[in-house]
Amino acid sequence: MNALEVSDLSFAYGAREALRQVSFSLAPGRFAALLGPNGAGKSTLIALLTRLYDVQHGDIRVGGYSLSRTPRPALRQLGVVFQQSTLDLDLSVEQNLRYHAALHGLSRRQSALRVEAELARQALTERRRERVRELNGGHRRRVEIARALLHEPRLLLLDEASAGLDPASRLALNQHIRNLCREQRISVLWTTHLLDEVQPSDDLLILHQGRLVASGQADALSLEHGGDLGSAFTRLTTSGAAR
Amino acid sequence: MNAYWQCFSGIVLREWLRFVLQRTRFLSALVRPLLWLLVFAAGFRAALGIAIIEPYDTYIPYEVYIIPGLACMILLFNGMQGSLSMVYDREMGSMRVLLTSPLPRTFLLCSKLLATALISLLQVYAFLAIAWVYGVRPPAMGLLWALPALLLVALMLSALGLLLSNAIRQLENFAGVMNFVIFPLFFLSSALYPLWKMRESSEWLYWLCALNPFTHAVELVRFALYERFNALALAVCVGLTLLFSLLAVLTFNPQHAALRKSG
Numbered sequence: 001m002n003a004l005e006v007s008d009l010s011f012a013y014g015a016r017e018a019l020r021q022v023s024f025s026l027a028p029g030r031f032a033a034l035l036g037p038n039g040a041g042k043s044t045l046i047a048l049l050t051r052l053y054d055v056q057h058g059d060i061r062v063g064g065y066s067l068s069r070t071p072r073p074a075l076r077q078l079g080v081v082f083q084q085s086t087l088d089l090d091l092s093v094e095q096n097l098r099y100h101a102a103l104h105g106l107s108r109r110q111s112a113l114r115v116e117a118e119l120a121r122q123a124l125t126e127r128r129r130e131r132v133r134e135l136n137g138g139h140r141r142r143v144e145i146a147r148a149l150l151h152e153p154r155l156l157l158l159d160e161a162s163a164g165l166d167p168a169s170r171l172a173l174n175q176h177i178r179n180l181c182r183e184q185r186i187s188v189l190w191t192t193h194l195l196d197e198v199q200p201s202d203d204l205l206i207l208h209q210g211r212l213v214a215s216g217q218a219d220a221l222s223l224e225h226g227g228d229l230g231s232a233f234t235r236l237t238t239s240g241a242a243r
Numbered sequence: 244m245n246a247y248w249q250c251f252s253g254i255v256l257r258e259w260l261r262f263v264l265q266r267t268r269f270l271s272a273l274v275r276p277l278l279w280l281l282v283f284a285a286g287f288r289a290a291l292g293i294a295i296i297e298p299y300d301t302y303i304p305y306e307v308y309i310i311p312g313l314a315c316m317i318l319l320f321n322g323m324q325g326s327l328s329m330v331y332d333r334e335m336g337s338m339r340v341l342l343t344s345p346l347p348r349t350f351l352l353c354s355k356l357l358a359t360a361l362i363s364l365l366q367v368y369a370f371l372a373i374a375w376v377y378g379v380r381p382p383a384m385g386l387l388w389a390l391p392a393l394l395l396v397a398l399m400l401s402a403l404g405l406l407l408s409n410a411i412r413q414l415e416n417f418a419g420v421m422n423f424v425i426f427p428l429f430f431l432s433s434a435l436y437p438l439w440k441m442r443e444s445s446e447w448l449y450w451l452c453a454l455n456p457f458t459h460a461v462e463l464v465r466f467a468l469y470e471r472f473n474a475l476a477l478a479v480c481v482g483l484t485l486l487f488s489l490l491a492v493l494t495f496n497p498q499h500a501a502l503r504k505s506g
Contacts, residue, residue, distance in 0.1 A: 047497075050339065050342070050343055051342060051343070052339060052342060052497050052498070053497065053498045054496075054498055071345065072345040072346070072347075073345070074345075075343060075344070075345040076345045078343070080343055082339055082340075084336075086336060086337060086339055086340045088257070088260075088261065088337065090260075090261065090264040090265060091257070091260055091261070091264070095257075095260055098253070098256075099253050099254075099256070099257045100340065101249075101253070102249050102250055102252065102253020102254070102256070103250055103253060103254075103340070103341065103343075103344035103346070103351075104246075104250075104344060104345065105245070105246025105247070105249050105250050105344075105345070105346060106249060107245065107249060108249075111249075
């Protein structure tokens with residue numbers, strides 16, 4: 001069963017169409033990069049995937065469960081790292097994680113075990129008592145990833161997670177997520193506008209003017225549309241290509 | 244059921260930790276009512292004599308009269324501030340995290356309102372403790388009686404805040420809320436002066452005050468503090484809390500804000 005299935009998804013802000021008939025799926029254990037220039041509809045898609053907005057047309061299924069009809073099991077399978085940090089800066093790393101575990105209804109015992117495991121996995125055990133305010137950008141991101149994985153989701157959604165990080169931290173984060181994806185068989189949807197974060201074997205989704213203009217393995221798409229990823233992206237997202 | 248309890252206690256714990264860790268915010272929330280009590284009331288007492296009115300058994304100094312209104316003022320400010328931040332944080336802040344919880348949205352919102360209300364009570368009791376030291380001493384049992392009354396008022400005002408923030412986009416900054424919600428609610432109520440005094444100066448102002456939900460909130464707390472029961476105030480507060488909560492939950496939709504923004 002696919003970790004994520006988006007079918008025929010359309011969304012409009014009043015008269016302005018933000019997404020038009022977007023369909024794609026993500027298999028278990030796959031790393032998918034969602035690319036698109038500013039205003040392509042990425043933020044709207046993320047808002048719909050995280051249930052901030054209600055689906056107007058089409059369907060989103062997470063782990064086989066429809067997000068609009070059966071939100072509870074669907075949200076249980078979903079971990080999210082938002083573009084802007086959503087941690088409580090004055091709370092410690094552990095307090096932030098415990099809060100999230102509570103939101104997912106984990107018991108105290110489960111919560112303690114899961115927090116322990118995720119802290120270890122993100123190499124944050126030593127920093128568990130530090131206030132988030134004292135951490136650097138890269139570590140804060142890792143806390144957010146630990147938080148997103150606490151309830152053991154099958155799908156991890158990262159919205160421009162590398163934004164604001166220095167190049168070394170950005171690379172490390174990208175690599176870290178790929179390892180998780182490989183080792184834990186978690187599916188990852190990684191939105192970005194940076195082409196160097198995409199690897200040839202990744203699934204690639206390109207959004208432009210609210211439409212999905214390309215989807216497939218990155219190396220195959222590159223070959224098909226111009227030889228390298230950069231020129232393929234440019235060709236697919238020059239104005240009018242979506243029509 | 245256990246998941247609901249874990250979630251609720253997690254939300255309360257977070258509010259508690261934020262309250263403990265942000266001591267300056269707590270202190271500044273206390274400064275406002277204390278200024279009213281120590282400065283305004285001291286100056287005003289000479290100008291205003293309070294006759295014997297329910298629930299008091301004797302003549303009271305103005306400081307005694309003003310205490311329930313100031314306790315409710317703390318709840319009013321906290322309720323409005325809390326609800327406003329809930330609505331305008333949701334695009335990127337902690338509200339987004341809250342909404343990724345698999346538990347029902349209504350439950351999450353109500354838990355958040357209740358958690359904010361519980362923390363506000365701590366501020367009210369800190370204020371009452373200072374007032375006690377200052378010399379304003381309601382009966383000890385009254386302080387206990389006032390607890391459910393204060394909790395109900397806190398919930399009512401938070402729900403009203405959430406409802407207003409959902410409905411009125413112009414309220415996105417706190418100055419707007421102060422001018423158009425907090426000040427009218429506070430000044431057009433029995434918080435600072437008894438309604439019969441108001442009636443002496445203007446009949447229609449009296450009626451505005453009498454219809455103001457905040458008047459009933461203040462009276463509920465005033466009566467409870469003196470171990471008395473005010474059925475009308477309780478009925479109004481319970482009814483409005485239910486109504487405001489229902490409407491607030493029904494109208495809470497982040498999408499509306501986004502659609503309004505683009506529209």
